[in-house]
Amino acid sequence: MIDRKEVRSLFKSKGVPLTHQRLAVYEELQARHDHPSAEDLYEKLRGDYPSLSLATVYKTLQTLHAMGLVSRVDSPASQARYDAVTAVHHHAVCDACGKIEDVFDPRLDDLPAPKASGFKPRAHSVHFHGLCAACAEGRRSNAARRSHHG
Amino acid sequence: MIDRKEVRSLFKSKGVPLTHQRLAVYEELQARHDHPSAEDLYEKLRGDYPSLSLATVYKTLQTLHAMGLVSRVDSPASQARYDAVTAVHHHAVCDACGKIEDVFDPRLDDLPAPKASGFKPRAHSVHFHGLCAACAEGRRSNAARRSHHG
DNA sequence: TCTTTTCGGATAATAATTATCCAAAAGGAG
DNA sequence: CTCCTTTTGGATAATTATTATCCGAAAAGA
Incomplete structure (x- = not known):
């Protein structure tokens, strides 16, 4: 506190x-x-x-x-994104250009459910945040997409 | 396919x-x-x-x-939600009333990073979806909040 | 207190999404 | 295939969340 x-x-x-x-x-x-x-x-x-x-x-x-005093819950994405892949998978979101990549990893599919609180989980998804290959490599060209996508 | x-x-x-x-x-x-x-x-x-x-x-x-043919990526929340707890934690979102609960579980804090693709992860968060205790119990009264919150 | 800088309030503007209204296309029966 | 009924699609207005703008006001420091 x-x-x-x-x-x-x-x-x-x-x-x-x-x-x-x-x-x-x-x-x-x-x-x-x-x-x-x-x-x-x-x-x-x-x-x-x-x-x-x-x-x-x-x-x-x-x-x-x-300042890092508070955090935002959920995604800062201003536009909804859709995916025809409905099988269980996760996402890696690039903080620089907004690109979203699919992540398939069975180890992420079975995570410990929330304890207590009485919450009944039906599904879950893991969001990784970081830099995609292009942005990590220094290619800032992709950053333009960010303003376009939100 | x-x-x-x-x-x-x-x-x-x-x-x-x-x-x-x-x-x-x-x-x-x-x-x-x-x-x-x-x-x-x-x-x-x-x-x-x-x-x-x-x-x-x-x-x-x-x-x-x-129809379940496509899925939405990121959150369907139309409003950004804030949290003064900046320590690593995860969230359980109620699909019925939109309530967001904190989930603290060290087992979720260290997950296998995305393989290949060159993505450089900096952080991750797990979103559980399901029903909160009140909604699971059948109290539909909370559902009203949903339309209010989006 | 005085000065400079940055902020807060009111409101317009923007962006994403949803609602509305009627012509038009889909689905089914003959 | 045609007719009929129902639901959809297109054009656009409306709504919602968020950001930008402008100027008076408050904060920070001497």
Whole structure:
């Protein structure tokens, strides 16, 4: 758990101004574990900060994410991608160009199910994040696709 | 590989009309493995079907997905969700109500990396899909959240 | 407190996706 | 093959999530 004092010094060390809004968003996010959306946070916080803007929540989340204080759940992909291969397989997503490769590996198909919590799993998928061969090799040409695909 | 004849009988068995557009989208999706978006498919197919509409591609993909002929890559979540827990952990997503639970299990933290293809992995995450305790128990009340969250 | 820089709020803009409406094509019976 | 009924496809408006823009306001440091 990162307390307020640590947060303050972390912002200072990175030269990022710590505003009331940023602290409020971060502390709200720390206090709950239901993975709220920007909208959810906005609805909750506007009670305490009536002048708060939804755009500010979005910008703040980007800032916190860039600092590594929060993480995004699910994919940052803005477009849905489809696949005619419905057999169980996994994916490797290139962070640089957005390319998605199939990963077939039987060792990934049978993973330990979530314990406790009463969750009934039906399926799972593993997403690897990293760099595809082309981008790892330094060919930045592919990066253009990123802006195109989101 | 599902050939045209099988596709035709599958549609018939489910009572879903098989149109030229549906067949075209499905066969194009079968022919490639770059996980195209609706937009990508539209751009490609409009050469052969000049009257094709983007909305039709979207509707067709939904139809094919509902029939289990194609799968969606990445998350179907329409809103980004955030988390103040940045330690390595995984997620269990309820297909009924959209709730996302954290899954901590060290056995999931060290999985075999994708072989070949030259992909350089930096991180990975496992997404379980299924039903949360409340939904599995039959409480449908939560389903309302789904439409709210997307 | 004063100055400079960066941020926050309001709102317009953008991007992806879905809803709407009617002509048109699919499926089945004869 | 033709007719009839039902469901789809095309064009476009609408919706939703997110980002950009512009200017007053707050933060950081001296």
